[in-house]
Every structure is written in structure tokens, then in C-alpha cells.
Amino acid sequence: MVPALFIAHGMPTLVLETTPYTKLLRNLGLLLPKPKGIAVFSAHWEHPVQMISSAPKWETMHDFFGFPDSLYELHYPANGDLVLSMEIEQLLTMEGIRCEFNHRRGLDHGAWTILRLLYPAADIPIVALSVNPKLVPEEQYRIGKALLALRDKGIMVIGSGGTVHNLSKLEWETSGAESWAVGFDQWMSDKISVWDLEALFDYERRAPSAAEAVPTREHLAPLFISMGSADQHQSARLLHQQYQYGTLSLSAWMFK
Secondary structure (H helix, E strand, O other): OOOEEEEEOOOHHHHHOOOHHHHHHHHHHHHOOOOOEEEEEEEEEEOOOEEEEOOOEOOEOOOOOOOOHHHHOOOOOOEOOHHHHHHHHHHHHHOOOOEEEEOOOOEOHHHHHHHHHHOOOOOOOEEEEEEOOOOOHHHHHHHHHHOHHHHHOOEEEEEEEOOOEOHHHOOOOOOOEOHHHHHHHHHHHHHHHOOOHHHHHOHHHHOOOHHHHOOOOOOOHHHHHHHHOOOOOOOEEEEEEEEEOEOEEEEEEEEO
């Protein structure tokens, strides 16, 4: 069974950088068993209905502005996998989760930047899925749990987002982290490590500085989805933790 991952994607320029975090992601792709396919949930594809990509070939979305020209020259020419898309649709439907196919949308930066670091050859079929930030954590977890059987077939489930993601409080000149950001991440780490779902599902009331760390839910939703896909064994390992500009958490979790 391949592991599930939660990867913080940070700023789009992450894919251009050589840092301890990007080195970790590049090495991770080499060390893990190569998956037969990847189902990736990106915080940057929001939709009230669970969407499943059905594109045969991916177009790279440069869904950002004001960054270096070299970033817009990068592409991730992976293939889709219609058979996998249909299997995902069947699994979700069996659990009563409404879903629809989308064959037009490209691969947004929340997905392709981390995939380019993990698997730069772009030789693994990719199915992208949306997130609905209006769902409560239990519902996000249920979506992931519905896909648990995929991992037995060599399909990797990846959630791409960020535990602390507050763009309004960025500190451009710092390489450290705000104390409230660290406090929230530490609380999350403590609860994830022991799979304390009761506390995690109630993080908005229980976690310190939750409103500052998670002003909007879309970047945290992929974490609960990834965890749900590992519900069978409920084993979590924090692979890396650092910060960008004080309030962007760069964390990588592995779930088995």
C-alpha cells in the first residue's frame, strides 16, 4: 500500500527554490514506491460539488501573477487517467458523495508545483480533485476515507494546501515564524500524531490562534482528506516543518 501525503505548497516560487523543504520533497519522490497513479486534492480548486478531472492530457495553469518570468515557463505535461477518474467517481458515489467530472480545467499551481518536485518526469497519471471549504472537517475526512481502497491498488492520495496560511499577515523580510503560527502547528502536530479526530474536527474552538492560522478553510481541507484516506491504520509521521514569510507553514505529512 502506497502512503498518503499532505504537502504544503506555499508560494508558487517554491518550485524554483533549493531549500531543506524542496530537497525533502525531491528525495521523497525517489524514496517512496512509485505510484501507479495519483489523486491530488488542491486547495486552489474550490467547488461546492466534488469535482473529478477527466482530462486525458494536462495543461499547466499559471494561476498567479507578479512572479518571475521563469515560473511561467514551467510546465507539468502529465497525462490524466479516465479509468481512475471513473473508479474515484464510483467510490464516492457508493458513499453518497455527490460528484461530477470536469474535462476542461487545467492543473493549478497547488497541484503541479508539488508534483514537479516529487515526480519531475511527469510520467505518473494524475487525477485532480476539488475541495469544498464549506464542508466541516468530518465531511472532508469522509471524502478521503471513501478513497481508501485506491491505496491498495498503488494509487497515491495527496492533499495540497497548508496548515497555517494567512496571506494578510505575511512578513516579507523574515525567515522565521510568528509565535501564534508555531503554536497552532504544534497543537495540530500533537493531535495528528495520535490521530485525535475528536480534537482535530473541533480545531476551530480548541486550537490556539485557529482564526489567525486558518482564516479560510480551503488550505486545511486537503489535510483531513488525506488523513481520511489512511483511516485503516491511522499512522501519521511529520516529515518536515518550516515557514515562509512568518505565516505560511511548509509542512509535509505522511499517512500510512
